[in-house]
Amino acid sequence: MAALFCQCDTNYYRSASDRPSASCTRPPSAPVNALSSVNGTSVNMEWSPPSSTGGRSDIRYNVICRKCAWESSQCEACGNRIRFNPKQMGLTEPAISVINLLAHTNYTLKVEAVNGVSDLSLEPRQFISLNVTTNQAAPSQILVIKQENTSQNSVTLMWHEPDQPNGIILEYEIKYFEKGKEQQSYSTLKARGTSVTVSNLKPGTRYVFQVRARTSAGCGRFSQTVEIETGKSVSLRYDTTTIIWICFALVTGLIVLLAMFICKKRRCGYSKAFQDPDEEKMYYQNGHLRFPDPKIYVDPHTYEDPSQAVREFAREIEASRIKIEKVIGSGEFGEVCYGRLKLPAKREIPVALKTLKSGYTEKQRRDFLSEASIMGQFDHPNIIRLEGVVTRSKPVMIVTDYMENGSLDSFLRRHDGQFTVIQLVGMLRGIAAGMKYLSDLGYIHRDLAARNILVNSNLVCKVSDFGLSRILEDDPDAAYTTTGGKIPIRWTAPEAIAYRKFSSASDVWSYGVVMWEVTSYGERPYWNMTNRDVIKSVEEGYRLPAPMGCPAALHQLMLDCWQKDRNERPKFIQIVSVLDKLIRNPTTLKIIDTTSRLNSPFLNRNIPNFTSFASVDEWLDVIKMGRYKDNFAAAGYLSLGLVMRMNIE
Missing domain, CATH: 3.30.200.20 (Phosphorylase Kinase; domain 1)
Structure with missing residues (x-):
């Protein structure tokens, strides 16, 4: 007697909804070609369908999120606060957005493909994984504001640090206004800590307060409003004698305060701004804005x-x-x-x-x-x-x-090729933000290089090493200049080498070299060229070519930093703005710079045609690479034809 249906072979199955006569199928293979782009604390992922569908058309995708420690394999679930758009399980389209991740945190995102028989299989599901690291982000919203104290003319507020500070909280901004009059005028003041006393308020008046936090990445959202009414004024009656004594006390107090202020100014003797260490105030009233005095670096x-x-x-x-x-x-x-x-x-x-x-x-x-x-x-x-x-x-x-990860150059060499372009740009953005801060203070670093950038466990980069004059004495990358003193030649602008004209513009030149170090994963600038060759080549217009896989936008920014005229170089505030735009639009980083590599010493566009040379040795002499004759000969490049094929390959 013939069987009504065929048994499935090992590892092949029919789902409960399949007809008994349906073909046996199996789970799909893993998705392929996964890509990710990081935007602050959000990640966009897309992938291609698996190469093998297992013979079925009901393919769905699940995304598993794990938060991992940077220097170890310890991982944990991402938690309930993470949002998946459109959803985490049962996706029909090969794309997803993962939102509300922590800033400066390493994540592993796994995408598995499933079909109608995946639950029947005992074999592990196939998946593709991506490691991503989030960037800087504004802090989360402050949830609760508490009223600590209230008088006729002041209100004291307290709050807790945001649940997700996403970096170091630089300050808090308090916005307040009379209820119903926000459109007419409002005031703000800034505080360093999580409490503040708002003064100069009207008695018996209801005010509305909001607070938000600020990091180097920007301001978070204002908190929910809280309404507080000041105490009502009490009429007091004084006789003439009492009023005279009160006026006398006020005048005396003002004279004492003025004398103290003058004494403090004379004792200081520097153009260093006087600032309240606990609180800076900025008032918005009737369209007028008053900023605190700028802070200036004191040598x-x-x-x-x-x-x-x-x-x-x-x-x-x-x-x-x-x-x-x-x-x-x-x-x-x-x-x-x-x-x-x-x-x-x-x-x-x-x-x-x-x-x-x-x-x-x-x-x-x-x-x-x-x-x-x-x-x-x-x-x-x-x-x-x-x-x-x-x-x-x-x-x-x-x-x-x-700083757990030590110097940036060594860290990059230890993790060669392990970061996404967005992660590298995030590091560069942090360095540029630090240099903008120093530039705004009027401080010139003079030795900006990847070796003087430190990296912590969250991939935050910090500018360090503020003792140039003593450190360079034993620095192998430093060389004496015609004007005396040692200078790190490979990182220093031409005008600083020739005339010791150090400025924020010369720091910008050095920052361009740091960009090259980061995108080349810690390679030595100008390779094994001598310091004298570096000076001569740069003076003749040679610039470092784009490292392998470097986006064209990043190399163009490097070239802008290496303008011979220092007035043509971008300011650090402009560099930060450019990098922010690249982070917000990661598709612009997919265009790889290949033409700029023609600027390398082997392929200099000013080199005459090969046909004008009689031998490889003569060609190397003309392009000032004669010291590599033995290397070319040992590698078998004995004719110009072989050299040309090497370049084409």
């Missing part, structure tokens, strides 16, 4: 007593607050250590400790601490942060925040 070398600069700009830390755990390197003046710092009423944090070796001279001590005097004036998420100094006990130490 500690202008102090007659350098230790005064250290006392003014660096906080003294008791040695008992520091626990040194291990040595992680060596510096110009001593060892560099990893340790823990525990300050009163604050949580313990990891720190890096630069120590001054015993037997130092007083000049070495001053030089060592001058870097702290410089760093202590900076406050930016992309500038290495000074925690303080230890000067009242030995060893003398400079304490900074700890």
Whole structure:
């Protein structure tokens, strides 16, 4: 008797909805050609259908999200706050947007293809995975504002830091106005901490308050409004004598305050702005805007007593607050250590400790601490942060925040080819933001290079190393110039090499070289050319070609930074703007620069035609690459024809 239907072979199945006579099918293979683009804390993914559908047409896709520690394989589920658009499971189209990720965090996104028999199979499902790292993003919304105290003319507010700060909170902005009068006028003020007292309010008036946080990536959304009514005024009656005494007390107080202010101005002697350390105010009233005075960098070398600069700009830390755990390197003046710092009423944090070796001279001590005097004036998420100094006990130490991944050039070489273009642009954006901050203060770095950029566990890059004059003495990349002194030739603008004209524009030139280092994963600029050859080649118009796979937009920005006329180079504020646009429009980064590689020493567009040379040796001599004759011969390139085919390949 004939069977009514055929049994399926191993690993082939029929679903419950299939007819008994239907063909046996199997689960699909993994999707292919997955691509991703990161925009802040969102990721857009798309992929192609699997090469094998298993004989079925009911293909669906599931996306699994895992949050992973950067330097380990430990991963955990992304959590419930993540949003998937249009949905996470059962996708019919090969594309998805993943929203509400954490900033500066590494994620693994797996896409698996399933069909009607996938649940029947005991074999593991096939998937394709992508590793992505999110960029900077504005902080999340502040959820709750509490009324701490209220009087006739002031209101004190308190709130908690946003659940997702997405970076270091630089300040909070408080917006307030009389209820019903927002369209007429409103005021804002700024605070460093999570509380503020709003003064100069009208008695017995209902006000509306909102708060939002700001990081280097921008401002978050304002909180929900909270309404608070000030206390009603109480009429007081005074006799003439009392009024006279009150007026006298007020005038006397004003005179004392004015005298104190004048004394403070004379004692300072520098154009350093006076700012309230706890709060900066900015008022919007009837269309008028008042900004706080700009902060200006003060050169500690202008102090007659350098230790005064250290006392003014660096906080003294008791040695008992520091626990040194291990040595992680060596510096110009001593060892560099990893340790823990525990300050009163604050949580313990990891720190890096630069120590001054015993037997130092007083000049070495001053030089060592001058870097702290410089760093202590900076406050930016992309500038290495000074925690303080230890000067009242030995060893003398400079304490900074700890950067887990070390210098950027070494970090890139260890992870060659492991980042997306968007991740690299995110690193460059952070460096540019830090340099914009320094430029706005009037500070010129003079030694901007990937070796002087530090990277933390969240891939945040911070500009460091503010002691150029002493460090370059033992720097193999530095060379003496005709004007005296050592300069890092491969990173320095031509006018700074020739005439020692350092400026923000020369820092922009160096930033262009840093861009090249990042996109080449830490390759040495100008390879093994001598410093003299680098100076001569740059003066003749040679510029570094685009690294392999470098987007055309990034290489064009490098070339803009390397304009011979320093007035033609972009400002750091423009560089940040360009990189922000590239991050927001990642499709512009898919155009790879190939033509610019013709600028390399082997393919210089000014080189005469091959037919004008009699031999490979003669050609190499003309293009000033004669020292590579033995290399070409050893590689078998003995004729110009072979060299031409090498270029074509």
